[in-house]
Amino acid sequence: MVVLLSFLISFVLVMLRLPDWAMPYQPDWVALVLIYWVLAMPQRMGPGIAWVTGLLVDVMHANLLGIHALGMALLAYLTFRVHLRMRVFPWWQQAVAVFVLLMIYRASTGWIRGLVTPLQLDYSYWLPCIVGALIWPFLFAVLRDAGRFARHL
Amino acid sequence: MATRAGRSETLFLRLLLLAGLSVTIMVADHRTDYLQSLRSILAAAIVPVQWVAAVPSRVVDSVNSWLESEEDVRARLDRLRNEHVQLKAQLQRLQAMESENASLRRLLAAAEQVPDKVLMAELVEVSLDPYTHKILVNRGFRDGIYVGQPVLDQEGVMGQVTEIMPFSSAVTLITDPSHGLPVQVRRNGLRAIALGTGQSDELKISYLTPNADIQVGDILVTSGLGGRFPRGYPVAEVKELISDASEAFLRIAADPVARLDRTNQVLLVWHGLAKQADPAQQPDPAAQTEPPEPAAAGQ
Numbered sequence: 001m002v003v004l005l006s007f008l009i010s011f012v013l014v015m016l017r018l019p020d021w022a023m024p025y026q027p028d029w030v031a032l033v034l035i036y037w038v039l040a041m042p043q044r045m046g047p048g049i050a051w052v053t054g055l056l057v058d059v060m061h062a063n064l065l066g067i068h069a070l071g072m073a074l075l076a077y078l079t080f081r082v083h084l085r086m087r088v089f090p091w092w093q094q095a096v097a098v099f100v101l102l103m104i105y106r107a108s109t110g111w112i113r114g115l116v117t118p119l120q121l122d123y124s125y126w127l128p129c130i131v132g133a134l135i136w137p138f139l140f141a142v143l144r145d146a147g148r149f150a151r152h153l
Numbered sequence: 154m155a156t157r158a159g160r161s162e163t164l165f166l167r168l169l170l171l172a173g174l175s176v177t178i179m180v181a182d183h184r185t186d187y188l189q190s191l192r193s194i195l196a197a198a199i200v201p202v203q204w205v206a207a208v209p210s211r212v213v214d215s216v217n218s219w220l221e222s223e224e225d226v227r228a229r230l231d232r233l234r235n236e237h238v239q240l241k242a243q244l245q246r247l248q249a250m251e252s253e254n255a256s257l258r259r260l261l262a263a264a265e266q267v268p269d270k271v272l273m274a275e276l277v278e279v280s281l282d283p284y285t286h287k288i289l290v291n292r293g294f295r296d297g298i299y300v301g302q303p304v305l306d307q308e309g310v311m312g313q314v315t316e317i318m319p320f321s322s323a324v325t326l327i328t329d330p331s332h333g334l335p336v337q338v339r340r341n342g343l344r345a346i347a348l349g350t351g352q353s354d355e356l357k358i359s360y361l362t363p364n365a366d367i368q369v370g371d372i373l374v375t376s377g378l379g380g381r382f383p384r385g386y387p388v389a390e391v392k393e394l395i396s397d398a399s400e401a402f403l404r405i406a407a408d409p410v411a412r413l414d415r416t417n418q419v420l421l422v423w424h425g426l427a428k429q430a431d432p433a434q435q436p437d438p439a440a441q442t443e444p445p446e447p448a449a450a451g452q
Contacts, residue, residue, distance in 0.1 A: 008202065015206035015279040020414075023283050046164060051171045059195040060202070061282035062289070062316045062323035065182040070175035077168040081161065113284070116183060117331040121284070 002150040003045075006033050006143060007053060015060055024124045027132035030057055031075055031105050035098060036143045038079040039086060050076035064116055071109040075101060091137045099133035186300070189317070193294075196318035203279055203289075203321070210278035269383050270423040271305075272296065276416065277321055286312075286329035286353065290419055293320045298421060301381050305420045309387035309410035310334070310375060314421070326413050327388065328353050336388050337376040341366055344376050347388055347407065353414050356389050358405035363396050365403060373407060383424045 010029035018026060030053060038045045054072030058065045079086075079101060086097050106129055110121055182188045274290040281287045292298050294317045302314040304324045312326040327334050332349040336358075343366060347356045361367060371391045377384030389407035396403055 011199065011202045012206045015203060017207070017210050017278045017280045023280065026280070026283070043160075047168045047171055051175070056195060056199060059192055059318075060199055062287055063282055063285070064179055065188055065192060066175040066178035069178070070172055073168055073171040073175070077164055080164055110284075112179070116179070117285070125284070 002143075002146050003037055003041075006037075006146065011056070011060065014057065024127050025131050027128045027135055028102060028105065030054075031072065031102060032098070032132050032136065032139055033143070034072060034076060035079050035101060036140060038076050039083050040143070040147065042080055042083045045076065046080070047073040047076045063113075067109050067112050067116075070112065071105050074108055075105045078104060091140070094140070095133045095136045098136045099129055102129040102132045192316065193319055196321070200320060203277065206279045207277055272421045272423075274304075274419050274421050276419065281323065285331075286326040286349065286351070286413075287315070287323050288312075288326065288419075289321050289323055290421070291321055292421060293318050293322050295319055296421075297423075298322050303382045303386075303422045303424055305386060305422060306411045306416040306418070307420075308412055309389075310382065311411045311413060311416070311419060313381065324419070326353075327356065327409060327411075328413060334382065334388060335376045335378040336373040338367055339372045339374045339387075343367060344378065345373070345405075347373060354408060355392075356407045356409055358391070358407055359402065361403045361405060362401070363403055367391060367394065367403070367405065369394055372410075381424070383422060 007030065010033040013029040014026075034045070034050055034053060038050075050072040051069045054067075054069035055065060057068040057072070061068070082097065086094055089097060103126065106126065110125060114121070178188065182192075272292065274292040277289040277291050279289055281289060288311075290304070298314055298317055300314055300317060304311045304313060310327060312324045312329070312332065314322050315325040316323040325332055326349070327347065328349040328351065330349050330351040334347045335344065336347045337344045343361075345358050345361050345367075348359055350357050358367075358373070369391050372387055373389045373391065375382040375384055375386045375388055387410045389409045391405060392408045393406040394403060395405075
C-alpha cells in the first residue's frame with residue numbers, strides 16, 4: 001500500500017511542471033523510490049515490477065515505449081546486487097552509491113534514446129543524479145517512517 | 154547463501170528476458186503502430202496522475218487572474234477589442250480574395266483548395282521528457298486527432314501530433330532535434346528544410362547552396378510539400394546567415410515565429426490533403442472556424 005502510494009506520488013512529482021530554471025535539476029523521483037523499495041524489500045521488488053513502472057514512465061513522457069522500462073529493470077537488478085552492502089553503509093556512503101546507480105540508469109536510457117533519435121546531451125544531463133543523491137537521505141528517512149507508520153496502523 | 158546466489162541468478166535471467174522484451178517493444182513502437190492500444194490503456198491509467206500534477210499550475214493561474222487589477226483587465230479588453238475589429242476587416246478582404254482565388258483556379262482547371270478545419274486545444278501543464286521538445290494538449294483520439302496532424306498557434310506553426318492518447322495527445326515541436334519541416338521563403342518561393350536544433354529559439358535551415366537567394370529577415374512559410382502541413386503558414390524568420398567557403402551549404406539559423414514556450418492555446422488543423430478524419434467526428438462544431446490566413450505576400 002505504502003509502496004503503491006509512494007510510486008504514485010513519485011509519478012506526480014515527475015509530471016509536475018516546474019519553473020523553467022528548475023527543470024534541469026528535477027531528479028528521477030521514480031528511480032529513487034524504486035531504489036528505496038528494492039533495498040527495503042529485496043525479496044518482493046524485482047526487475048519485473050520495475051519494468052512495468054518504467055513502462056508507465058515512458059507513457060508519461062510520451063517517449064518510445066520500453067526505454068525507461070529497460071532502464072528501471074536494470075536499476076532494480078543492480079540495486080539488488082548491492083543491497084546487502086548498501087544497507088550497512090553510513091548515510092553519506094549510501095548517497096554516493098545512489099549517485100552511481102542513478103548515473104548508470106541515466107547513461108543506459110540516454111544511450112538507447114540516442115540510438116533512436118538524435119539527442120544533444122551536455123553536462124546538465126547528469127545534474128539530476130547529483131540532486132537525487134543529495135535528496136536521498138531525506139527521502140530515505142521519509143519512506144522509512146512512512147513504512148513504519150503503515151505497519152503500526 | 155546458496156539460495157541468495159540462486160535468487161541473484163534467476164533475477165539476472167529475468168533481467169535478460171525483460172531486456173529482450175524492451176527491445177522488442179521499442180522496435181515495434183518505432184516501426185509500427187501496433188502498440189497504440191497498449192499506450193492508450195496505460196495512458197488512461199495515468200490520467201489521474203496527470204490531473205493531480207497539473208493542479209499547482211492551475212492554482213497559480215487562477216490566483217494570477219484573480220489578482221489582476223481592474224485597469225489591467227480593462228486595458229486588455231480594449232486591446233482585444235481593437236484587434237478584433239482589425240481582424241474582422243482583414244477577414245472581409247480575405248473572403249473576397251478566397252472566392253476570387255477559387256474562380257481563378259476553376260478557370261485554370263486546378264484543384265480547388267479545401268479550407269482547413271481547426272479545433273482549439275489547451276496545453277496541459279505537465280512536464281514531459283525535458284530532452285525532447287514535446288507538449289501535451291487536452292485533445293485525444295476521442296476528438297478525432299490523428300498522428301501527424303499539424304498544430305499551430307496564433308503566430309505560426311508549432312509542430313505535429315506524434316502520440317495520441319484517449320484524452321490528450323503529445324505534440325512534437327518544430328524545434329525537436331528529430332523534426333524536419335519543408336519550408337519555402339515567402340519572398341521568392343525558394344524551398345528548404347527547417348530542422349529542429351533542440352533549442353527552443355532556433356531552427357536550422359539546411360541544404361541551401363551559398364548562391365541561394367535568401368537574406369536575414371526573410372520569412373519562411375510551410376511549403377506544403379510532403380502533404381502533412383497545409384501550405385503558407387509562417388514558420389520562422391531568418392536570423393543569421395553564415396557562408397563558409399569550406400562548406401558546400403550555407404549555415405542558416407532562424408527564429409520560430411510561433412511562441413513555442415509561451416502559448417497556452419493551440420490550434421489543431423485538419424488538413425485537406427492529409428488523411429482526412431471524418432469531420433462528423435469532431436465534437437464541437439462551434440469550435441471549428443476558418444483558420445487565420447497569413448497576410449498576403451505582395452507589397
